[in-house]
Amino acid sequence: MALGRQVYNFRCYFCHGYSGDGKTVAAQMLEPKPRDFTKAEGLTPAAMVKRLRDGKPGTAMKSFTGTLSDREMEAVAAFVMDEFVTRKAPNTSYHTPENGWPDHQRKYGAAYPFVLGEQSLDQPVAELGTEAQAGRKLYLDACVTCHEPKTTSKNWESFPLSHMGEIIRDPVDLVSRPSVYGLHDRPFEVAGLDEHQKAGKKIYDDNCAFCHARDGSGKNWIGSFLEPHPRDFTDPAQTRHLDRDRLLKVMREGLANTSMPAWGSVLSTDQMSDVAAYLDTAFIQPARKARPPSGGADGLQR
Ligand code: HEC
Ligand code: HEC
Numbered sequence: 001m002a003l004g005r006q007v008y009n010f011r012c013y014f015c016h017g018y019s020g021d022g023k024t025v026a027a028q029m030l031e032p033k034p035r036d037f038t039k040a041e042g043l044t045p046a047a048m049v050k051r052l053r054d055g056k057p058g059t060a061m062k063s064f065t066g067t068l069s070d071r072e073m074e075a076v077a078a079f080v081m082d083e084f085v086t087r088k089a090p091n092t093s094y095h096t097p098e099n100g101w102p103d104h105q106r107k108y109g110a111a112y113p114f115v116l117g118e119q120s121l122d123q124p125v126a127e128l129g130t131e132a133q134a135g136r137k138l139y140l141d142a143c144v145t146c147h148e149p150k151t152t153s154k155n156w157e158s159f160p161l162s163h164m165g166e167i168i169r170d171p172v173d174l175v176s177r178p179s180v181y182g183l184h185d186r187p188f189e190v191a192g193l194d195e196h197q198k199a200g201k202k203i204y205d206d207n208c209a210f211c212h213a214r215d216g217s218g219k220n221w222i223g224s225f226l227e228p229h230p231r232d233f234t235d236p237a238q239t240r241h242l243d244r245d246r247l248l249k250v251m252r253e254g255l256a257n258t259s260m261p262a263w264g265s266v267l268s269t270d271q272m273s274d275v276a277a278y279l280d281t282a283f284i285q286p287a288r289k290a291r292p293p294s295g296g297a298d299g300l301q302r
């Protein structure tokens, strides 16, 4: 059971929930939803082990063959059966003293309704009672980085907000005060683009800027945390090898051992050619003109 719990709390909880009820952030994005073990009928340990071995095609339940040993699969199946299906026990929660969050509920209880989605951020602050106002502020200061806001406002971004201890009074403030990462994700306008470059820009902003930043610097939130980082397209020393052929090849095939995906089966050759034209016009050429590369090796070249 101890081994099963350990495996579950490492590999399964983020979809199926610490309490096995499938009420997770991941579940909001998955269809079908992860199984709610507390309402599981006809689930047997043997059937679970089979699922773990084979996965469930067409769902987010992947095969754990190669990740978990037979012994671990049997242990986690026995644990799920005993803890959730039979005993409906709560397992654990995240903000426990053992995980480094002593006394969490007492200290931060006021923010719980915002985290759990019982209280919407859309309700005007003036309508909230004193406790709820304090909870709202606490939520925006200390919880929002991990707990997605429940709001219909489109202005939220899923990255930590560097408001440096300032109080965010309203989510709309975030638009006028972007974070240090957000600076690189503001709309990036380039004058004089032709039709191809414009089409390339749209594809880039929609698909590539997520990692490479709208301004091509790779200094946005995700880019700053990827290892290796996406290179800075606006630094001539880092783009020396990036001619049209190389751009097209990398886009088509991706880059092994990095998070750069292959786009060959997603974008057409014409679309990739448009994106290459945009990268060149918007980032690579202007940077080369502004700062011609000096001699010396390109440390980043692969
Ligand atoms: C990425 C999300 C995700 C992770 C991680 C995950 N599951 Fe699942 N699981 C699902 C989804 C989605 C289903 C499919 C539910 C359905 O078909 O209705 C599912 C179904 C199941 C089922 C029921 C299969 C059936 O026959 O109905 C079991 C048992 C199960 N998961 C156990 C586990 C265990 C144990 C782990 C950890 C080792 C785990 N899951 C990890 C998403 C996940
Ligand atoms: C470092 C990231 C992080 C921060 C910051 C954070 N949480 Fe959580 N919280 C989590 C994770 C992970 C879970 C478990 C999610 C799950 O079970 O789906 C969780 C779960 C919860 C739960 C469900 C019960 C539990 O303990 O599992 C509550 C309530 C909660 N958080 C409240 C808060 C409040 C209030 C704050 C701000 C004061 C906060 N959290 C800040 C990561 C965080």
Ligand code: HEC
Pocket: 203, 204, 207, 208, 209, 210, 211, 212, 226, 227, 228, 229, 230, 231, 232, 242, 246, 247, 250, 251, 255, 258, 259, 260, 261, 263, 275
């Ligand atoms: C999931 C993150 C991610 C996405 C999405 C992504 N890239 Fe990358 N990209 C990377 C990483 C990481 C690298 C490797 C570091 C580097 O060389 O920049 C990279 C490298 C590159 C390179 C440099 C290759 C070289 O040889 O130096 C180009 C050009 C590139 N990406 C273009 C694109 C284009 C165009 C798109 C959209 C169609 C895109 N990327 C989408 C993460 C991403």
